Amino acid sequence: xxxxIIKRGIALVIILFCVVTLTFFLIRLMPGGPFDRERKLxxxxxxxxxxxYKLDGPLLDQYFxxxxxxxxxxxxxxxxxxxxSVNEILAQSLPVSGILGGIAFCIAAGGGVFxxxxxxxxxxxxxxxxxMLGALFAISLPSFVIGPLLVLIFAIEIQILPVGGWGSLQxxxxxxxxxxxxxxxxxxxxxxxxxxxxxxxxxxxxxxxKGLSEETVIYKHALRVAILPVVSFLGPxxxxxxxxxIVVENIFSIPGAGGFFVNSxxxxxxxxxxxxxxxxxxxxxxxxxVVDILYGFLDRRITLYD
Amino acid sequence: xxxxxxxxxxxxxxxxxxVSATILVCMALWxxxxxxxxxxxxxxxxxxxxxxxxxxxxxxxxxxxxxLLYRVLLGARISLFVGIFGALTSFVVGIIYxxxxxxIGGQVDSVMMRFVDVLYSIPRLIxxxxxxxxxxxxxxxxxxxxxxxxxxxxxxxxxLIVSLGLTEWLTMARIIRGQVLGLKxxxxxxxxxxxxxxxxxxxxxxxxxxxxxxxxVYLTLTVPAVILDESFLSFLGVGIQAPLxxxxxxxxxAAQVINPIKGYWWLLVFPAAAMSVTLVALxxxxxxxxxxxxxxxxx
Numbered sequence: 113x114x115x116x117i118i119k120r121g122i123a124l125v126i127i128l129f130c131v132v133t134l135t136f137f138l139i140r141l142m143p144g145g146p147f148d149r150e151r152k153l154x155x156x157x158x159x160x161x162x163x164x165y166k167l168d169g170p171l172l173d174q175y176f177x178x179x180x181x182x183x184x185x186x187x188x189x190x191x192x193x194x195x196x197s198v199n200e201i202l203a204q205s206l207p208v209s210g211i212l213g214g215i216a217f218c219i220a221a222g223g224g225v226f227x228x229x230x231x232x233x234x235x236x237x238x239x240x241x242x243x244m245l246g247a248l249f250a251i252s253l254p255s256f257v258i259g260p261l262l263v264l265i266f267a268i269e270i271q272i273l274p275v276g277g278w279g280s281l282q283x284x285x286x287x288x289x290x291x292x293x294x295x296x297x298x299x300x301x302x303x304x305x306x307x308x309x310x311x312x313x314x315x316x317x318x319x320x321x322k323g324l325s326e327e328t329v330i331y332k333h334a335l336r337v338a339i340l341p342v343v344s345f346l347g348p349x350x351x352x353x354x355x356x357x358i359v360v361e362n363i364f365s366i367p368g369a370g371g372f373f374v375n376s377x378x379x380x381x382x383x384x385x386x387x388x389x390x391x392x393x394x395x396x397x398x399x400x401x402v403v404d405i406l407y408g409f410l411d412r413r414i415t416l417y418d
Numbered sequence: 419x420x421x422x423x424x425x426x427x428x429x430x431x432x433x434x435x436x437v438s439a440t441i442l443v444c445m446a447l448w449x450x451x452x453x454x455x456x457x458x459x460x461x462x463x464x465x466x467x468x469x470x471x472x473x474x475x476x477x478x479x480x481x482x483x484x485x486l487l488y489r490v491l492l493g494a495r496i497s498l499f500v501g502i503f504g505a506l507t508s509f510v511v512g513i514i515y516x517x518x519x520x521x522i523g524g525q526v527d528s529v530m531m532r533f534v535d536v537l538y539s540i541p542r543l544i545x546x547x548x549x550x551x552x553x554x555x556x557x558x559x560x561x562x563x564x565x566x567x568x569x570x571x572x573x574x575x576x577x578l579i580v581s582l583g584l585t586e587w588l589t590m591a592r593i594i595r596g597q598v599l600g601l602k603x604x605x606x607x608x609x610x611x612x613x614x615x616x617x618x619x620x621x622x623x624x625x626x627x628x629x630x631x632x633x634x635v636y637l638t639l640t641v642p643a644v645i646l647d648e649s650f651l652s653f654l655g656v657g658i659q660a661p662l663x664x665x666x667x668x669x670x671x672a673a674q675v676i677n678p679i680k681g682y683w684w685l686l687v688f689p690a691a692a693m694s695v696t697l698v699a700l701x702x703x704x705x706x707x708x709x710x711x712x713x714x715x716x717x
Contacts, residue, residue, distance in 0.1 A: 123536075127536065127540070131540065134545075135548060138548050138549060138552045139548070139552070141552045141553070141556065142551060142552040142555070248698065248701060248702070248705075249694075249698060251701065252642065252694065252697040252698040252700075252701045253693075253694050253697065253698075254646050254649060254650065254653075254666075254693075254697075256649070256650075256653045256666070256669050256670070256673065257669065257690045257693060257694060259673075260669065260672065260673045260686050260690070261686065261687075261690060264683055264686055264687075268683075351541060354541065355541055355543050355544060358544075358654065359650065359653060359654065362653075362654065363673055373544070373547075374547070374654050374655070377547050377548060377551050377656065378551070378655065385548065389541075389544060389545075389548070392541055392544060393540065393541060396540075396541060
């Protein structure tokens, strides 16, 4: 177990190192510097700026200096949002993304499992068919179709919910549903398939033969096993919510890390971009690790190795 | 050997798949021929901004007074083109990678599959955002230097196809590898080897025909995935750019101008409908194909 965690920890470091290196050099490949404006800056001012933002000197020296700063936990200054450090920007925007993602995570996992279990328990009825048809639509439609359509219906036509923005509880409803919908649908399909398989097993027949109520059989005995494939999807789910939140934050003008990420690409704001990418990748690998460990606890048949 | 026609028969008995296939063919024809049938000035910028749908402009007009129907068809063309060719690229990469890993097996297999696992854990779209905005200007410069001026406008499309193709192959590789692992221990492969056939021969003549069905299924399911990725990038302003159009770009334009005071609903509804119909149809067809060719994977 400990060996497993250590090995994955080492893998995390290697992945992060590759990601940092790739991002650093890719940004330098982009034509146009962070200080390019309509009018060219005087040479000495540009030089001062480059020194201030540690963008002077040979590329390799810059790279190793940057790695050094990263090891000290310093993500450097943003070249666009002058005088604000990347650490500061992330400290403000990540909690916003985190709250949105957390709510979406609960909706996707809870709603998906519930719908899937219900569909499986009522197989071949209209409940099953409607749920699965709805799931197929929710999987097929991207969040930038679902999001604006929800806005059009609930915020513009009936005007019961705000169009966007951050700060109110009502303002959280549409974004979190938009973000969660495709994954709730995927989880519902996953749960249904695995539940149908579990329901054919002997121990379920035994439970029914004992005279347990159908609810107890399905939600207590069957669901406990049927939920395993869903658990292994929770890692990728967290990852997808991270990526998905970029679009959703854009649609609903939410001041999360996703908006900064897109702008940093367009503004050639290298250190901010690298900062967001590092944090995203680290979170992702971390979530996957947590899910793998959790899986070992839930399903004793699985032993973790290498 | 199973009757090779039977999967197609199963497919034809699946009404959802048949309807989807018909819709997709119609959509493709419409996208190919539609813009040619439209009046020549349909794509031009005019002063008639935000006209609601009427007999003259069936889908209304956009911010720049362009006919929205024309824009949606243009978007269909580019989105479908990127989707199909991106999926084909990923298909080629995935099938080669999966076959090599599965056929050689052993250490090579485990190293190759570990590499796939690592790639899975990297946020793909986040990287594509950076990669495409870094490479696009470079590609343009290279094209101009080599006298390919007429291609410069399409550099984004080429880049999207290549980069999406080169990142969407992971699932395909895993599935093909699994199939090859199962197939290569079967007796007909042993028989082929025992009469002295070369590895190339075994791969192309014996394994390949048995993989075609499964590969086709995942090719169909990759097309909507690539279309989604393309529209994701275009929505965020890194993919297709005006005057070209893609569904993602049209939706992004719509999302920007729509607000409670000005309900330009047509800007949103028509591109969203075109995209939704196509994606749902592709997924239905993919599910139908999977049920027909690969019953064990049925969900």
